[in-house]
Amino acid sequence: MHPIAEKYIRKSALPTIFCPGCGHGTVLNSFLRAVDQLDIFNTLGLVSGIGCSSWTPVFVNTDVMHTVHGRALAFATGLKVSNPKLDVIVFTGDGDCVGIGGNHLIHAARRNIDMTVFMLDNGIYGMTGGQVSPTTPADAKSQTTPYGNPEPPLDVCALVVSAGATHVARYTTTQPRTLISGIKKAIAHKGFSFVHIISQCPTQTGRYVYGLTKPDEYVRMIREQSISLAAAGKRSTEELKGKIITGLLHECSDRPEFVETMTRLRRA
């Protein structure tokens, strides 16, 4: 096992519950490295909902809340307001964050509360057997859409930008160095940071949506599809069709932060 894992992982929980080749493990790997580099392990407060993605923080040997489906952000808001010193970090999935708990996401972004949300997007409800989720591509075949998905996928980053998030970024698990620096930037940002991480689910999405049997083929496909924001600026809209634009999509600091407003009101 890697020295970083020896230092931060709950060894009784190993090996992880993830399927072979699951991208959530890479996110855990990158997250632990970012925590190690920022040296914030003692002030971490990890919150997660339900789903494969929400198992990611459970392996970290620190304070973790594994909460109810879709409501991780509501629990995280309570945790942050009650103890503002904590670095509250939420791990959630596409179904958990925008499917079941979309309402909580909009209002957490509107409040601009100082927390970091990692949405691990594998485009399907993986744990329950491969049902269609809000980010499943259109025409994709899943267990609940055997004739193809009739709905277009939701652009979650655009949603949280319009709701008022002050740091919105998108990365993929296939570029771990960019992911680590992105995670560090998101944690350091004061305000609502939303990081959309494109992850791979070889068991459900790989097999049924893309027809790929091996995790390595799937990783190669995501790497070929992803394009950085700087490179995407030079291309036309037609060239960018089907591409994943990665990088820091939106950042501003002109909105008041929720916990600071609450502290001011308490003192008044």
Add this chain to the structure above:
Amino acid sequence: MNKKRRAITKEIIIDGGVCKGCHICIDQCPEDVFEVSKTRSTKGYLMPVVSRIDDCIACMLCELICPDLAITVETTKDEK
């Protein structure tokens, strides 16, 4: 080998207790250092084995991308 490169790989350790044999490291390695093992690990997976360690350029991509944190690349700093 590139003269600017500072680190030289000494050893690549793969932990059989946590590796699940997804073979992402084999595919992502730019220098094809790994190979699929012919025998199964204690967990029953066909793990990667290091077959061409001299080709390793210590890019650390396998270590960073491993979903199970099973790979450790041990390097030595080049004195030059």
